[in-house]
Amino acid sequence: MHLPMPTAAITPALSRKSATPHPIRAAVSVIFLALFMALIQLSPASAQVLSPGGGGEPPKVSQEDVKTAVKELLAASDPKPDPVTTGNPMVSSDELGFLMQPLTKTELKTEMSGWLKLLQGAVADLSAAELESFNLNAEIEKANADKPKPEEGAKPVLTPEQEAMAEKVGKLRETRTAISDRFREVMDAYENKGGAPEDTADYRTYVKEVGGVQVDTTNLRSALLTLKVWANAEDGGQRLARRLGTLLLWTVIGVAGGWLISLIVNMALKRTRFTSKLMRHFLRLWIARLGGLVGFLIGLSWIGTNMTPILAGLGAAGFILAFALQDTISNFASGLLILFLRPFDAGDEIEAAGVSGEVEKVSLFSTHLSTAENRKVIVPNNKIWEDVIVNSTGADTRRLSLEVEVDASKHSLEESETLLRQVMDDHPDVLDDPAPTLTLSAMTGDTYTFTCWPWVQTGQRDRVRWELVSRFGRELNVVKGATKAS
Incomplete structure (x- = not known):
């Protein structure tokens, strides 16, 4: 009569495996072990034989023992694979x-x-x-x-x-x-x-x-x-020197490439009428800076730096700064709108946010103005964009408005009108098209009040205005303090 083997004896026997384990053998082992456990618990004869002295209670096998044995069998039939790249620690x-x-x-x-x-x-x-x-x-x-110390500075x-x-x-x-x-x-x-x-x-x-x-x-x-x-x-040091040199080289290449691209873009934009001086200056400046940044990031990647956490950190930092610097972001957005929509350009005279002056430049966050008193005024872009913008030099030509009061006792109405037209027509910088015009705006017993509207080039308006006022004073008996210009 063949008696069942104890659990302690069968587990090592089932754990033996050939050089190439197979899942079928593992399944057969598990089935055999389960049948063996059932036989121990159901066979009194087996219990008599297995118990010490041929009598007593049969050994109790818990469900946890069965699970443990099954796990050991499965692990033995399917061992963990060994690494395949660690054979040469100095591998390239x-x-x-x-x-x-x-x-x-x-x-x-x-x-x-x-x-x-x-x-x-x-x-x-x-x-x-x-x-x-x-x-x-x-x-x-x-x-x-106990020996004497070496002299100071000795190697x-x-x-x-x-x-x-x-x-x-x-x-x-x-x-x-x-x-x-x-x-x-x-x-x-x-x-x-x-x-x-x-x-x-x-x-x-x-x-x-x-x-x-x-x-x-x-x-x-x-x-x-x-x-x-x-x-x-x-x-060690040689690798550090190579990496720093590589990083510096890529940064220089990025700056040089960005500068070259910015020059090409600037030359191309000059041929169009759809970009302003401010836009060209902005693109020329930031394309060069962006080229340096791209070169620096390429250099970091080239020397083996893991860029994933860096880019993730930049994204997280940008998200946080967007909330912390809302006013600054608003100025940035307004600056972009000014650059792209071009309500004014460098050299234009504007009035906005309660300030008037000539535009020197527009950065990403502020507009720089120069007043008539040569004071420098820096205004946040957001304040300018949200206010009414008056551009005094937005067109190539401007119409002057001159108000002249003539002494009625010295000149007749017709003579006064003729002299005023002649002064405007004789000035070389007053445009013929559109032609200058004038009208009698008021008349009293002592004076005639005329409003003159000559057209001039925008850049010459101040000089022409005061030259006309001076000639009106010489050619006609203008009432003292009655000549007005705008």
Whole structure:
């Protein structure tokens, strides 16, 4: 008679697997185990045999024991895969990229665990070497305590043991840096294939905390040697210099490219009648600045900086600033409207927000005016845009309005009108088209009041106005203080 095997004996037997586990074998094992459990609980004969001394109560098998055994069987039949990219910790970035290309998000998660173990091992080796170097320096300092101190400014002298230890620490630091860089690339690949950034947050924090250079500040000779080794290391100072040079180069390229594009855009816009001087100045300035910013961001990406958190941070900061700086944003929007809708241009004389003057420039947030007294006035764009804007130089020509009072005792009505027309017609800067006009606006027993309307070029209006007033005074007996101009 064949007796059922105990649970403790059957679990290892079912856990044995061939080199290539198969899901069918796991299913058969689970079914066999379930039948075995049922047989133990239902067979009195089995209970007699299994119980000590051939008698007593049969062993009780709980449902949790069955679940535990099933989990062990499934785990044994389906082991976790091993990482495939950690075979060479000093693998190049390009080769690692090729190795990760066919991997899925789940497989890259396994790779991250493997690279974490490699980094932990490298950090452990480096920490042990740094501790050994610290103890060595302490022993040497203790031995030299009774010796005379070197002269001030003298170069520290290192023992052969210190130099060898520093070289060892430098090599281990290079290994740790290389593994950290590859680990970051694996995490980036995981996120690029749909992995959640939360899954890599702890890994990134660990890589950041174990990085850097530990300098023994209590020992000048050791500190100088550590910095020297780091500066000469391929993954230390040399890499930092290359990265800074690359970042600077891309920034310069961005500024130069933006400046060149701004010149081309400015030349093209000059040929059109749809843009103002203010718009051209604005585009020329900000295209160059934007080019520098784009070059800087490309440089950051080129040296291996993860741009995802930077861009996310910029977006979050912009969202917060939009609420905190509502008035500033309103000025910014008004500035854009002024630039695009062109109610005035640089050099125009305007009156708005209770201020009048000549427009010098319009920035993103304010308009700069110069008054007749040569005072500089800066007005927020929002105040100008929300107020009535009077542009005195918005057209190429302007009509002057001159009010003249003539002494009726010296000139007749017809003679006065003829002299006024002659003065306006004889002035070289008064336009023939439209022709100047005048009208008798008032008449008393002592005076005739005429209103004259000559047309002039906008840029010459002030000079022509006062020249006409002066000629009216010479040609006619104008009542003192009665000539008005507007």
